Amino acid sequence: MADIVEIKRMLADRAQAVAEMLLPGGRKESQEWRAGSTAGEKGQSLGVHLSGPKAGIWQDFATDEGGDLLDLWMAVKGGTLLDALKDASSYLGVTHPEPFKEPSKSYQRPKRPDCRKPEAKVHDYLTVDRNLPGYVLDAYKIGERGDEILFPFILPDGVLALAKARKAEAKASPKPTAGNCEPILFGWQAVPANAREIIITEGEIDAMSWAAYGHAAMSVPFGGGKGAKQQWIENEFDRLARFETIYLSMDMDPTGEEAVAEIVSRLGRHRCRVVALPLKDANDCLVEGVTQAEMDDALRTAKTMDPEGLRRASDYHDKVVHLFWPAHEEREGFSTPYSKLIGRLHFRPAEMTLWSGASGSGKSQMISDCVPHWVREGSRVCVASLEMKGEQTLRRMVKQTGGVDRPTEPFIRQCLNYLDPGLLIYERVGKAGVQALLEVFEYARAKYACDQFVIDSLMRMGVASDDYVGQEKAVFQIVDWAVEKAVHVHLVAHARKGEKGGGAPSLEDVKGASEIGSNAFNILTIWRDRQREEDIRKGGEGADESDKPGVIVNVAKQRNGDFEGKVGLWFDQDTYQYQSTPDKAQWRRSFIGRGQQERVA
Ligand SMILES: Nc1ncnc2c1ncn2[C@@H]1O[C@H](COP(=O)(O)OP(=O)(O)OP(=O)(O)O)[C@@H](O)[C@H]1O
Numbered sequence: 001m002a003d004i005v006e007i008k009r010m011l012a013d014r015a016q017a018v019a020e021m022l023l024p025g026g027r028k029e030s031q032e033w034r035a036g037s038t039a040g041e042k043g044q045s046l047g048v049h050l051s052g053p054k055a056g057i058w059q060d061f062a063t064d065e066g067g068d069l070l071d072l073w074m075a076v077k078g079g080t081l082l083d084a085l086k087d088a089s090s091y092l093g094v095t096h097p098e099p100f101k102e103p104s105k106s107y108q109r110p111k112r113p114d115c116r117k118p119e120a121k122v123h124d125y126l127t128v129d130r131n132l133p134g135y136v137l138d139a140y141k142i143g144e145r146g147d148e149i150l151f152p153f154i155l156p157d158g159v160l161a162l163a164k165a166r167k168a169e170a171k172a173s174p175k176p177t178a179g180n181c182e183p184i185l186f187g188w189q190a191v192p193a194n195a196r197e198i199i200i201t202e203g204e205i206d207a208m209s210w211a212a213y214g215h216a217a218m219s220v221p222f223g224g225g226k227g228a229k230q231q232w233i234e235n236e237f238d239r240l241a242r243f244e245t246i247y248l249s250m251d252m253d254p255t256g257e258e259a260v261a262e263i264v265s266r267l268g269r270h271r272c273r274v275v276a277l278p279l280k281d282a283n284d285c286l287v288e289g290v291t292q293a294e295m296d297d298a299l300r301t302a303k304t305m306d307p308e309g310l311r312r313a314s315d316y317h318d319k320v321v322h323l324f325w326p327a328h329e330e331r332e333g334f335s336t337p338y339s340k341l342i343g344r345l346h347f348r349p350a351e352m353t354l355w356s357g358a359s360g361s362g363k364s365q366m367i368s369d370c371v372p373h374w375v376r377e378g379s380r381v382c383v384a385s386l387e388m389k390g391e392q393t394l395r396r397m398v399k400q401t402g403g404v405d406r407p408t409e410p411f412i413r414q415c416l417n418y419l420d421p422g423l424l425i426y427e428r429v430g431k432a433g434v435q436a437l438l439e440v441f442e443y444a445r446a447k448y449a450c451d452q453f454v455i456d457s458l459m460r461m462g463v464a465s466d467d468y469v470g471q472e473k474a475v476f477q478i479v480d481w482a483v484e485k486a487v488h489v490h491l492v493a494h495a496r497k498g499e500k501g502g503g504a505p506s507l508e509d510v511k512g513a514s515e516i517g518s519n520a521f522n523i524l525t526i527w528r529d530r531q532r533e534e535d536i537r538k539g540g541e542g543a544d545e546s547d548k549p550g551v552i553v554n555v556a557k558q559r560n561g562d563f564e565g566k567v568g569l570w571f572d573q574d575t576y577q578y579q580s581t582p583d584k585a586q587w588r589r590s591f592i593g594r595g596q597q598e599r600v601a
Pocket of ligand 1: 361494
């Protein structure tokens with residue numbers, strides 16, 4: 001589902017059609033749609049603006065109701081804001097395509113903790129030390145178990161997804177009451193069903209403190225930080241679509257800032273605002289007596305996350321130092337499974353790699369060979385397989401994952417399970433426009449935190465092979481998107497050079513607009529020695545004894561790396577894997593099986 005901001009804009013763009021559909025008994029008078037009431041009969045008291053900046057805004061003077069077209073939708077059809085959004089999305093035809101395969105996770109529901117309404121120590125601690133009013137404890141359904149506070153994480157449908165307990169004393173840290181529970185936001189139970197604004201805090205008590213100031217608030221489940229700490233986003237993504245404004249009221253420290261950056265990049269900078277508080281967090285404000293007016297002001301002046309513009313060189317100090325001296329556990333980018341390229345070639349965030357080569361040279365196959373390795377490296381890859389059905393793509397990848405020719409049924413399942421957490425396939429055989437594809441990618445990035453995207457191939461993006469302006473535009477859009485989202489995009493494109501031409505194509509041989517190559521951060525070209533393959537076929541086994549590699553990969557460009565040059569690889573026809581050595585005894589990488597150890601050939 002698209003988010004509320006997008007849906008509202010689309011409804012307003014076609015205000016007349018929407019007003020006519022919702023209020024069929026009304027009629028157009030000048031620039032308004034006039035009806036008798038939200039029941040839709042003829043009359044004058046209700047007017048909907050049809051154009052200009054107020055398009056979609058309505059008011060019924062007889063009842064004093066009013067709002068935007070989503071409010072009108074609810075008033076006419078009943079139901080909650082979420083129902084209206086779902087309904088309006090399908091009316092507008094903006095439901096997102098379901099991915100072919102989603103990274104799957106299974107969670108357990110915790111047992112309802114044995115607790116009661118706070119009466120003793122927990123009550124005193126929260127109402128006296130933390131200054132929270134009793135009605136807020138009720139609204140968030142806080143529990144008391146001896147000297148422990150119980151925070152229930154309840155889904156909007158009333159199901160308990162997670163519970164955390166902590167001692168009712170300063171500096172105690174909350175712990176989940178059971179393992180492997182679904183990380184969700186804390187506080188749905190206290191958020192009005194049709195609220196369009198929400199505050200997200202870094203802790204449960206801060207969310208309740210904002211509620212004490214009269215604002216709907218929820219807390220992230222596992223504090224600040226990035227990556228896995230914010231895994232809740234994929235579970236909450238659709239439920240948060242209904243909020244027009246998301247205020248982030250995190251602690252003002254580095255982990256709070258990391259959380260803000262991750263949440264904003266995934267929930268959309270157009271609807272997130274960052275709140276700066278007069279004290280460290282919302283509960284400190286409540287305890288110290290910061291007034292309602294001051295807190296309202298903090299929301300009113302919350303910073304929008306518009307992209308920042310020009311900066312001074314010294315603003316980049318930390319980032320430059322980090323490039324020279326990355327922290328030990330951090331990698332420069334994702335790599336390949338080939339020892340000859342380890343440490344020499346990286347697929348970095350905010351970059352695009354162009355994979356080029358003649359038809360049938362093995363571009364798709366080599367990317368596919370890298371995927372299980374990327375999954376091992378912790379990447380989440382979204383592959384837009386525009387030339388092949390999903391099952392064909394996975395057939396090849398299963399061989400490459402398991403390092404076998406003919407896997408058994410249980411082994412196939414093991415390979416697919418191995419790939420599951422890190423692979424999303426967007427299946428659309430046929431031409432897909434760039435914009436449509438980027439929308440799918442946007443969704444995969446936002447909801448599933450995918451960090452590498454494969455487009456196979458540029459030719460299937462609905463741009464003619466001689467439309468150089470179109471190709472240039474497409475590549476521009478893709479690179480812009482990769483940079484904005486800090487992800488890596490692999491784009492497959494054909495090479496000008498035919499199969500017979502000597503050796504791996506060079507920079508100039510990328511077919512189409514020369515801007516394609518100029519915009520790529522890395523250019524890899526693949527060449528396979530078909531003449532030798534032919535000799536082997538004719539000459540039988542003996543001709544295979546030469547140690548000459550059958551495939552050449554040319555790292556023709558690597559803007560942010562030091563290595564450029566050619567390396568030879570050997571193709572294993574049984575497993576579809578590429579190897580760095582002719583010594584067959586060292587072939588076969590397997591990501592499955594004994595110790596699940598990957599061997600890098
Ligand atoms: N070095 C090789 N030796 C033998 N077969 C190969 C080799 N490289 C690729 N192939 C085979 O050639 C076929 C095409 O490979 P692949 O689809 O990866 O090529 P491609 O470069 O992406 O082609 P296209 O640009 O036409 O899509 C596959 O059946 C693959 O197994």
